[in-house]
Amino acid sequence: MFKINNLTYQYDKKRKALDNISMDFDKGDIIGIIGSNGSGKSTLFNNLMGILKPTEGEILYKNNKLKYDKKSLYNLRKDVGIVFQDPEKQIFYSMVYDDLAFALRNIGLDRKNIKVRINKALEAVNGEDFIDRPVHSLSFGQKKRVAIASVIAMENNLILLDEPTAGLDPESTKAIVEIIKSMYNKGKKIIITSHDMNLIYDICDYTYVLNKGKIIVEGKVEEVFINEEKIEEAGLELPWLVKLNKNMDLPLFRKEEDLYNYWSENFGMNLNKIAK
Numbered sequence: 001m002f003k004i005n006n007l008t009y010q011y012d013k014k015r016k017a018l019d020n021i022s023m024d025f026d027k028g029d030i031i032g033i034i035g036s037n038g039s040g041k042s043t044l045f046n047n048l049m050g051i052l053k054p055t056e057g058e059i060l061y062k063n064n065k066l067k068y069d070k071k072s073l074y075n076l077r078k079d080v081g082i083v084f085q086d087p088e089k090q091i092f093y094s095m096v097y098d099d100l101a102f103a104l105r106n107i108g109l110d111r112k113n114i115k116v117r118i119n120k121a122l123e124a125v126n127g128e129d130f131i132d133r134p135v136h137s138l139s140f141g142q143k144k145r146v147a148i149a150s151v152i153a154m155e156n157n158l159i160l161l162d163e164p165t166a167g168l169d170p171e172s173t174k175a176i177v178e179i180i181k182s183m184y185n186k187g188k189k190i191i192i193t194s195h196d197m198n199l200i201y202d203i204c205d206y207t208y209v210l211n212k213g214k215i216i217v218e219g220k221v222e223e224v225f226i227n228e229e230k231i232e233e234a235g236l237e238l239p240w241l242v243k244l245n246k247n248m249d250l251p252l253f254r255k256e257e258d259l260y261n262y263w264s265e266n267f268g269m270n271l272n273k274i275a276k
């Protein structure tokens with residue numbers, strides 16, 4: 001998949017938005033990229049999609065250096081889908097159906113298949129009702145779900161999600177988490193940025209922490225989040241399950257359910273007895 005060697009990106013001469021970063025996306029199946037505002041996450045994604053070109057360093061996809069001619073970018077984007085942080089950037093047509101159909105027509109699908117894929121994709125984001133709506137009439141969260149539907153419909157092998165749950169209500173957030181998990185179960189590879197540390201802790205297996213364009217720590221999620229100093233340096237917060245481990249002397253649980261099971265196994269009986 002993607003391998004990044006010593007990538008530096010500068011929008012202008014003064015500052016480096018990305019500063020000599022190296023990454024290997026074969027290190028995990030669902031990879032998290034975390035960092036505070038302005039740390040370079042979206043700039044990184046734009047470099048991966050070939051929207052921006054590295055100032056220095058190189059990006060390899062399937063062992064080949066990215067090329068920027070029309071055909072190479074078309075092939076890359078057939079394989080790699082992105083959900084931009086800002087859904088407005090993603091949506092080109094005024095009607096939801098036309099917008100979703102555009103990319104599918106581009107890859108040569110016929111009308112019938114396009115319809116099937118769009119219906120399935122909108123269903124996955126609980127957005128069946130959007131199908132005949134003008135895009136401008138949708139709320140921010142609804143537009144975001146349409147943008148996610150568009151990568152589901154494309155059936156890309158690798159999906160970049162830039163803040164996919166920002167601005168979504170709890171039910172939509174849950175739906176997106178389920179979608180990410182089911183994409184993973186279908187063998188897709190997912191790279192996700194988020195400010196929601198609980199989300200990253202829940203679904204990712206490997207994570208990179210960016211701070212002012214540099215990677216300050218990387219590794220398996222449970223190893224990275226135990227490193228409170230680096231998480232604080234990056235201006236981020238520990239996931240709540242890690243806080244419980246740090247502050248209450250409880251084991252480090254990976255899932256909420258693990259905590260509940262541990263609790264009922266160790267204390268549940270006693271508490272019940274006391275209550276009686």
Ligand SMILES: Nc1ncnc2c1ncn2[C@@H]1O[C@H](COP(=O)(O)OP(=O)(O)OP(=O)(O)O)[C@@H](O)[C@H]1O
Pocket residue numbers: 011012017035036037038039040041042043044085
């Ligand atoms: N078009 C641009 N022109 C100049 N500087 C830019 C441009 N886009 C981003 N930057 C700068 O590059 C740096 C990285 O920005 P980027 O958008 O990649 O951060 P981010 O980690 O995605 O932040 P956020 O969490 O707010 O989405 C920031 O300092 C930002 O001000």
Ligand SMILES: [Mg+2]
Pocket residue numbers: 041042043085162
């Ligand atoms: Mg961003």
